[in-house]
Amino acid sequence: MSFTTLGLSAPVLRAVKEEGYTTPTPIQKQAIPVVLEGRDLLAGAQTGTGKTAGFTLPLLELLRDHKPAKGKKRVRALILTPTRELAAQVGESVATYGKYLPFTSTIIFGGVGINPQKNILKKGVDIVIATPGRLLDLVGQKALDLSHVEVLILDEADRMLDMGFIHDIKKILALLPQKRQNLLFSATFSDDIKRLSDSLLNSPALIEVARRNTASEQVEQLVYPVDKARKRELITHLIKTNSWKQVLIFTRTKHGANKLSEQLNKRNITSAAIHGNKSQGARTKALADFKAGNIRVLVATDIAARGLDIDQLPFVVNFELPNVPEDYVHRIGRTGRAGNEGKAVSLVCVDEKELLRNIEKLIKRKIPQSIVEGYKPDPNIQPEPPKKQKRRPQRGRRSRKVEGR
Ligand code: AMP
Numbered sequence: 262m263s264f265t266t267l268g269l270s271a272p273v274l275r276a277v278k279e280e281g282y283t284t285p286t287p288i289q290k291q292a293i294p295v296v297l298e299g300r301d302l303l304a305g306a307q308t309g310t311g312k313t314a315g316f317t318l319p320l321l322e323l324l325r326d327h328k329p330a331k332g333k334k335r336v337r338a339l340i341l342t343p344t345r346e347l348a349a350q351v352g353e354s355v356a357t358y359g360k361y362l363p364f365t366s367t368i369i370f371g372g373v374g375i376n377p378q379k380n381i382l383k384k385g386v387d388i389v390i391a392t393p394g395r396l397l398d399l400v401g402q403k404a405l406d407l408s409h410v411e412v413l414i415l416d417e418a419d420r421m422l423d424m425g426f427i428h429d430i431k432k433i434l435a436l437l438p439q440k441r442q443n444l445l446f447s448a449t450f451s452d453d454i455k456r457l458s459d460s461l462l463n464s465p466a467l468i469e470v471a472r473r474n475t476a477s478e479q480v481e482q483l484v485y486p487v488d489k490a491r492k493r494e495l496i497t498h499l500i501k502t503n504s505w506k507q508v509l510i511f512t513r514t515k516h517g518a519n520k521l522s523e524q525l526n527k528r529n530i531t532s533a534a535i536h537g538n539k540s541q542g543a544r545t546k547a548l549a550d551f552k553a554g555n556i557r558v559l560v561a562t563d564i565a566a567r568g569l570d571i572d573q574l575p576f577v578v579n580f581e582l583p584n585v586p587e588d589y590v591h592r593i594g595r596t597g598r599a600g601n602e603g604k605a606v607s608l609v610c611v612d613e614k615e616l617l618r619n620i621e622k623l624i625k626r627k628i629p630q631s632i633v634e635g636y637k638p639d640p641n642i643q644p645e646p647p648k649k650q651k652r653r654p655q656r657g658r659r660s661r662k663v664e665g666r
Contacts, residue, residue, distance in 0.1 A: 262306050267293045272361035272480025273321055277314070280357065287313030290445075291468045293319045299442055301462040307448035309418075309594050313354045316340075316444050318415050323360050323412060324387060324441070334365070335409040339548040341393055341433065343420040344564070345370040345541060346548070351416060364388060367481075371395040372541035374387035379404040381550045389594060393421070395430035400436060407436040415461075418447040419454055427457070432459065449587070480593050480603045482579075484617065488638050489610035492580060493521065495636050496608065497528050499578075500558065507551070510578040511561045513593050522560040532558035536565045566595065579607035582616040587621040611644045 263387050288306045296319035306312040306440045342348045352368035366388035399405040512518045515536040522534035533547035551559040562650045596603025
């Protein structure tokens with residue numbers, strides 16, 4: 262099956278072809294015709310499945326089909342994302358797939374000056390890709406009118422709820438016209454997502470593509486048992502002896518990310534850390550340097566890495582296992598994307614055995630283990646009683662401020 266059979270027009274097909282896509286992914290095959298029919302959609306698909314093109318391609322087509330009223334350009338499509346990075350990536354996709362169409366789009370998120378965003382909006386745009394907080398700020402300052410939105414897309418809706426955006430989403434819904442098309446994309450279908458979709462969607466088509474658990478089968482996974490105190494030494498050893506070039510390393514804390522990045526740099530492994538305390542400029546630069554191969558290692562926390570789309574990322578390393586097993590699946594989903602091979606390596610110390618068990622339960626398989634020569638864990642080290650973990654803020658302003666504004 263090729264893209265030409267999906268009902269897309271020449272300008273869109275041309276852009277798709279230039280991206281080198283020959284065959285639509287399963288989510289694209291199923292979502293594109295449904296969206297073109299004008300139906301609401303509830304789609305279960307995570308990053309890596311090609312979901313962005315799954316909604317962007319038919320969106321462009323719809324906007325092309327329905328000619329807007331003459332006069333000032335009005336916002337006709339709104340795409341909401343949980344993080345700045347995802348907004349930036351979706352924005353890039355919209356620009357790429359729409360490059361042979363006359364539409365304008367803009368990305369809106371916090372952490373950067375609001376005035377340039379206001380100036381762009383003043384000129385009028387067709388498509389807005391935004392995180393909720395800044396979007397509402399702009400509406401509050403009368404810089405943005407959402408009353409002509411024809412299509413609303415919630416991308417990674419589960420993450421938006423996890424990050425406490427439900428109230429903002431409700432406020433935004435109240436600003437939209439009653440009659441519109443709604444698309445909701447989510448990696449998981451929790452009760453909260455079901456409630457949101459029940460209130461938002463009108464007789465939606467339901468599409469679910471391979472869960473990330475099965476998608477992650479493309480990723481070769483390996484656990485290296487090691488003592489906690491030797492993890493830094495081991496990761497340096499692995500990167501150097503295997504000549505790993507582009508490695509995304511996850512740590513549990515922002516402080517841990519900074520510390521590891523500094524240590525790698527001291528050992529001549531170029532690296533940068535990204536997390537919610539870094540300015541948007543620093544994050545964008547780190548990501549660009551990493552993508553361009555100027556730095557070898559990117560050390561990230563879970564939330565900062567959410568939505569990162571790095572083509573052909575070969576290695577993901579869990580320097581520490583995440584507390585939430587689903588985060589492991591999100592993390593390793595950064596590699597092995599769109600059919601590429603990837604490898605995910607986890608450094609696991611005696612304290613993390615329970616976390617590993619929970620992850621294996623979730624992905625329904627045992628991850629092979631291998632001991633690196635010279636790094637055999639000391640059998641005399643006993644697990645430390647788990648420290649009281651600070652919970653990740655679920656609905657607090659903190660997480661929203663850090664990641665969404
Ligand atoms: P997404 O799930 O939207 O984050 O997309 C994951 C990756 O797959 C992105 O790097 C896209 O450029 C790529 N991609 C999307 N659709 C296709 C396709 N039909 N063929 C090959 N690659 C694709």
